[in-house]
Amino acid sequence: MTATDDKLLIDVGSTYFKLATANTIEQHFRDFNRDIFDDLMGKCGDTIDRFDKQDIHICSSANGGLSTLIIGVTNSFSLKYATNIAFNSGINIIDTILYQNIEEYSLPSDLIDVVIIVGGVDSHANLFSSALYRYIEQLNYSNLVFVGSALDAQQMRDNIDNVVVLPNIIDDRLHIVEEHLKEYLTNLYQQDIEGKEDIKHLYDITANQIYSTPFIVNRALPTIEAKFPVADPFILLDIGGATTDIHYSKDLVEDNIVTENEYDRLVFKRLGVYKSKQSLILAAQANEFTYELLTHLKVTENIFHEQSDKATKILMQLAIFLVLCKMSHYRQSYINLKLLAINSIVFTGGITKVLTVEDIESIIVFFYRKILTSDHKPVAILDSDYGIWTLGAKV
Amino acid sequence: MKVVTGVVGNDIHVVANRLIDLSLRARGYEVFNLGVNTHLEEFFDAVVETGAEVLMISSLNGEAEGWGREVPLLKSRYSNLDDVIMMIGGNLVVGSGNTEDIVARYKKYGFDLVCHQMDLNTGLDMLQSLSEERGIA
Numbered sequence: 001m002t003a004t005d006d007k008l009l010i011d012v013g014s015t016y017f018k019l020a021t022a023n024t025i026e027q028h029f030r031d032f033n034r035d036i037f038d039d040l041m042g043k044c045g046d047t048i049d050r051f052d053k054q055d056i057h058i059c060s061s062a063n064g065g066l067s068t069l070i071i072g073v074t075n076s077f078s079l080k081y082a083t084n085i086a087f088n089s090g091i092n093i094i095d096t097i098l099y100q101n102i103e104e105y106s107l108p109s110d111l112i113d114v115v116i117i118v119g120g121v122d123s124h125a126n127l128f129s130s131a132l133y134r135y136i137e138q139l140n141y142s143n144l145v146f147v148g149s150a151l152d153a154q155q156m157r158d159n160i161d162n163v164v165v166l167p168n169i170i171d172d173r174l175h176i177v178e179e180h181l182k183e184y185l186t187n188l189y190q191q192d193i194e195g196k197e198d199i200k201h202l203y204d205i206t207a208n209q210i211y212s213t214p215f216i217v218n219r220a221l222p223t224i225e226a227k228f229p230v231a232d233p234f235i236l237l238d239i240g241g242a243t244t245d246i247h248y249s250k251d252l253v254e255d256n257i258v259t260e261n262e263y264d265r266l267v268f269k270r271l272g273v274y275k276s277k278q279s280l281i282l283a284a285q286a287n288e289f290t291y292e293l294l295t296h297l298k299v300t301e302n303i304f305h306e307q308s309d310k311a312t313k314i315l316m317q318l319a320i321f322l323v324l325c326k327m328s329h330y331r332q333s334y335i336n337l338k339l340l341a342i343n344s345i346v347f348t349g350g351i352t353k354v355l356t357v358e359d360i361e362s363i364i365v366f367f368y369r370k371i372l373t374s375d376h377k378p379v380a381i382l383d384s385d386y387g388i389w390t391l392g393a394k395v
Numbered sequence: 396m397k398v399v400t401g402v403v404g405n406d407i408h409v410v411a412n413r414l415i416d417l418s419l420r421a422r423g424y425e426v427f428n429l430g431v432n433t434h435l436e437e438f439f440d441a442v443v444e445t446g447a448e449v450l451m452i453s454s455l456n457g458e459a460e461g462w463g464r465e466v467p468l469l470k471s472r473y474s475n476l477d478d479v480i481m482m483i484g485g486n487l488v489v490g491s492g493n494t495e496d497i498v499a500r501y502k503k504y505g506f507d508l509v510c511h512q513m514d515l516n517t518g519l520d521m522l523q524s525l526s527e528e529r530g531i532a
Binding site: 073074075076077078100119120121123124125170173174 | 397427428
């Protein structure tokens with residue numbers, strides 16, 4: 001999404017609206033007592049009225065995204081590949097079930113937007129049995145898609161009502177095949193927006209598909225050098241109000257996933273500095289290095305109970321530290337990044353309004369010394385005017 | 396018959412891996428080659444995803460010993476791998492050792508066929524014999 005003379009780009013976040021024209025980027029704090037559409041039109045109606053519907057492009061993370069449950073037969077292939085595709089499609093909430101242990105998992109109480117079942121190459125059959133169908137019968141879900149072995153597709157159709165069958169995401173060399181599931185999930189995201197009362201009216205002002213913001217940010221990364229002095233390999237941290245997104249160069253992952261993507265994404269849900277503040281504090285209290293970091297920042301844990309600009313700043317610095325920890329071998333995540341190979345860390349989201357490069361680099365240095373026992377220091381780059389997302393629709 | 400193969404651990408002996416791949420295909424096997432630098436869990440997971448009857452692990456730099464010790468525990472976490480033929484070959488120790496001792500050690504780890512410093516075709520003949528014996532060839 002690049003701002004040209006005749007285009008208006010809008011990002012509806014969990015905390016802010018951002019509007020970009022050819023020359024300006026506006027930001028407005030959201031009024032949570034108002035409908036998203038009414039709030040947007042109240043604050044930015046004059047700007048929006050200047051553009052035709054076909055010239056307005058919107059991305060949003062405000063609807064919370066889709067909740068996803070993935071049932072797969074192995075961690076290294078089916079669950080990992082489906083998780084990778086879901087993250088890259090802009091999905092934030094992902095739970096996984098290893099099929100062989102399905103009877104040990106408790107049933108989620110909330111409605112699941114989409115259940116993904118995956119397993120096996122196309123020449124392998126009968127990977128699933130009645131245990132799967134019993135579990136599915138008890139689930140509360142809106143959509144279910146099967147992306148496993150073609151030989152098992154008919155069995156799925158016979159046992160699960162309204163199952164959508166797509167081509168296998170694992171090919172006969174055990175490599176990932178992304179496009180079909182990615183397109184399906186991206187379209188579901190659009191349907192989700194159309195079905196949500198407080199956001200569906202956004203389609204009254206645009207004639208274009210509304211994408212999820214992380215999907216657009218991920219699409220912007222190959223062109224990021226046009227706007228920022230970024231040295232590869234790099235990661236981008238989008239620490240927002242509700243969640244934290246990490247977009248990373250594939251060069252940073254030792255992994256068996258072979259794709260054409262240059263960049264992948266993962267999300268730490270409930271790790272944000274506004275809506276998810278309490279869970280961020282809990283995560284910080286559970287990390288044994290937090291107290292040393294607080295000392296390094298010359299504060300005590302009482303800062304967690306304060307409501308001040310200084311407390312917000314400390315919380316944001318903690319968020320950076322926790323995210324780096326989660327991506328390291330110290331706290332094993334879905335993937336581990338080769339953090340010693342990173343040359344640049346790009347920061348976007350709410351933290352760029354509060355922290356300076358010096359504030360951030362002090363945390364980076366602390367992390368590398370304490371956790372990785374290294375003097376490595378990637379360069380911190382701030383997207384202080386929230387411009388990265390505007391590059392995304394150029395592709 | 397399906398075979399999952401690859402080089403275990405931080406071992407980049409890609410030529411040996413390629414030769415094994417070609418030899419298996421020449422003998423009519425359906426090969427799923429995970430390549431070099433493969434973690435043990437990926438081998439087992441690949442067997443589950445493909446329904447392979449044979450897991451053939453190779454190692455040239457002697458790392459197999461460390462990984463081999465992990466096999467019984469890891470395999471016990473899988474519910475359906477008991478009938479898989481487990482085979483390992485290459486240079487299975489660092490330095491030198493008595494082949495009989497080495498074979499016995501790896502069999503204890505759970506491998507059915509152990510081919511330490513053995514000619515590839517001899518090892519594949521052993522696989523053929525065992526497959527026939529088990530009635531899966």
